[in-house]
Amino acid sequence: MLPVSPERLAPFAPAAHAVPRSAGRRLYDRLLARPSIGALLGVLSVGLFFTLQAPDLLSTGGVASILDIAAPLGIGGVAVALLLVAGQFDLSIGVVAVTTSLVTALLVTETGLGTWPALLLSLVVALLVGAVNGLLVVTTGLPSFLVTLATFLVLQGSSLALAAAIAGSSRVSGLAGAPGWESAVAVFGSTLQLGDGRFRISLVWWLVATALTTWLLWRTRFGNAVFGTGGAPRAARELGVPVQRTTVLLFLGTAAAGWLIGTLGLVRLAGVQVDPALGSEIEFIVVAVIGGCLLTGGYGSTVGASLGALVYAIARAGISLAGWDPRWFQAFLGLMLLVALLANGVVRRRLRAVPRS
Amino acid sequence: MSTALGTDGADGTAEGRTPPVLELRAVTVRFGSVPALSRVSLALRAGEVTCVLGENGSGKSSLVALVSGLLRPAEGELRVDGRPVRFRSPQQARSRGIATVWQDLAIAPLMSVWRNFWLGAEPTRGTWPLRRLDVGRAEEIVSQAMARVGVPGLDPGQPASALQAGERQCLAIARALHFGARVLVVDEPTAPMTIAQRALVLQSVVTARGSGLAVLFVTHNPQYAHLVGDRFLLLGGGRVAGDLTRADVDVDDLTRLVAGGDELTRLGEQLRTAHPDR
Numbered sequence: 203m204l205p206v207s208p209e210r211l212a213p214f215a216p217a218a219h220a221v222p223r224s225a226g227r228r229l230y231d232r233l234l235a236r237p238s239i240g241a242l243l244g245v246l247s248v249g250l251f252f253t254l255q256a257p258d259l260l261s262t263g264g265v266a267s268i269l270d271i272a273a274p275l276g277i278g279g280v281a282v283a284l285l286l287v288a289g290q291f292d293l294s295i296g297v298v299a300v301t302t303s304l305v306t307a308l309l310v311t312e313t314g315l316g317t318w319p320a321l322l323l324s325l326v327v328a329l330l331v332g333a334v335n336g337l338l339v340v341t342t343g344l345p346s347f348l349v350t351l352a353t354f355l356v357l358q359g360s361s362l363a364l365a366a367a368i369a370g371s372s373r374v375s376g377l378a379g380a381p382g383w384e385s386a387v388a389v390f391g392s393t394l395q396l397g398d399g400r401f402r403i404s405l406v407w408w409l410v411a412t413a414l415t416t417w418l419l420w421r422t423r424f425g426n427a428v429f430g431t432g433g434a435p436r437a438a439r440e441l442g443v444p445v446q447r448t449t450v451l452l453f454l455g456t457a458a459a460g461w462l463i464g465t466l467g468l469v470r471l472a473g474v475q476v477d478p479a480l481g482s483e484i485e486f487i488v489v490a491v492i493g494g495c496l497l498t499g500g501y502g503s504t505v506g507a508s509l510g511a512l513v514y515a516i517a518r519a520g521i522s523l524a525g526w527d528p529r530w531f532q533a534f535l536g537l538m539l540l541v542a543l544l545a546n547g548v549v550r551r552r553l554r555a556v557p558r559s
Numbered sequence: 560m561s562t563a564l565g566t567d568g569a570d571g572t573a574e575g576r577t578p579p580v581l582e583l584r585a586v587t588v589r590f591g592s593v594p595a596l597s598r599v600s601l602a603l604r605a606g607e608v609t610c611v612l613g614e615n616g617s618g619k620s621s622l623v624a625l626v627s628g629l630l631r632p633a634e635g636e637l638r639v640d641g642r643p644v645r646f647r648s649p650q651q652a653r654s655r656g657i658a659t660v661w662q663d664l665a666i667a668p669l670m671s672v673w674r675n676f677w678l679g680a681e682p683t684r685g686t687w688p689l690r691r692l693d694v695g696r697a698e699e700i701v702s703q704a705m706a707r708v709g710v711p712g713l714d715p716g717q718p719a720s721a722l723q724a725g726e727r728q729c730l731a732i733a734r735a736l737h738f739g740a741r742v743l744v745v746d747e748p749t750a751p752m753t754i755a756q757r758a759l760v761l762q763s764v765v766t767a768r769g770s771g772l773a774v775l776f777v778t779h780n781p782q783y784a785h786l787v788g789d790r791f792l793l794l795g796g797g798r799v800a801g802d803l804t805r806a807d808v809d810v811d812d813l814t815r816l817v818a819g820g821d822e823l824t825r826l827g828e829q830l831r832t833a834h835p836d837r
Binding site: 417421423426427430434436437438439441442443444 | 648
């Protein structure tokens, strides 16, 4: 960049239309710039509601079970949140988790590869999937919803077929004795017993992912490019923001998050169960939207997505602790999503409104 | 002109005159097989305002996109200080001191004012794995830059959508003036403007010329063009239809030359016939 001195140009005559805003209005504007406020309110209200229904929720056991549910969701949620801010969509993250853990498991059980080389190879597979998603979206301009839906179907079908063809069933297990397994368990499967609650290391991964992505989004040039790419693609191109590179990198990010979720599950179960479960891919998007991300891009936060995962987990754990029929959970989730969408709609109208001159 | 790039142009040309800051030599730009610009030549000199006039679809926007690094020439070449350059992105054009006020202002409504100002060229501190935005400095420079274009006391942290229309325009202009150390490209905004807002655009053009920048001012309006222009480039169908200086034309000539001028003259005559006493 050129060393431009700010004093280079003579000041213009002060314009008459600079109207000072009231303090309340400024606070409102600044609050709107914080997408996670809504999710924070969600955590507090849902937490209060279920604590009244089931006081056990706040015991160490209750908190541990909440965090256990929230961690993998949160890891996927923050990656999807970044992608939503950039105006894209990823349905394939859940199936990437299953496929990559299947790849790891098959490499270990069928070819006798060590745990770490197998994990590394499956990470490469995940990144390839992400690259395909990203490059297809960027080069064709197709909606990423459809592109990743296609990837989802391809991966779902082929992992089911591969598991059946190679391992003979949809369940691959028996990884526990493999070389490097102990250290993999230390990294991806450690637990800590506190009172009657068992806290898993996935919690640490989740916190690291949230902190890292938050820093990336708000404090780096990459984050600014993400906001610009989703919020005003044309302006971003005109200002030379690398829109395409940013988009592809974010798809690589969600794929890597999928791999991490898959690996955490694989190490925990010492195996992988491939089942045709539709719907878990939607959860990450639900979590990000509850966290304040706009589906239209340009607005959102990863802290919000993590809080969204917490709302989800509190509701899930709360319903089972309160002794309700767990089938109510989906209805409750849908209700929360609706509330979040309505709240986000208000924010969007407020933010998009062009004030009259 | 006291910039780091000044060393580039030190060699000068055979005639001893400094080469133009930015020059287009027989540039053709195509979209597919359709030429948007055909063999357009143009020289922008320091302290000179070149106005580009033409109908919709005459290639004005393509010219802006080309000069700003968004489009690449299929034929011909761009020269900065007499040396051929190829911009691969608007970032490169900006780093050579060519900045643009875009027709749509290029403002992301959901981002804060300072993020908009710096988008694509953010100031950072620290080394790579920890390289981060220098928020304090960024906000401070934005406040100063906005105060200079007549919006003092603006909170750089508020979203751009909270700005009034005039303030947004100020933001786009302040940004271009900050990054445009050599060339300022102003594509007159399409949004309806008040007289005060138009005056601001013209003021920015005059200020930039006064501080020795080469200015490319793209407009529909021959009156405004004649007010600030030193040279006038008329575009029609992607070709240069006329390259005039201020000495060649007065406002009426220019209005007549620009498409629609004939209709305006005829309308004037009709009005004179209808109201002979005026």
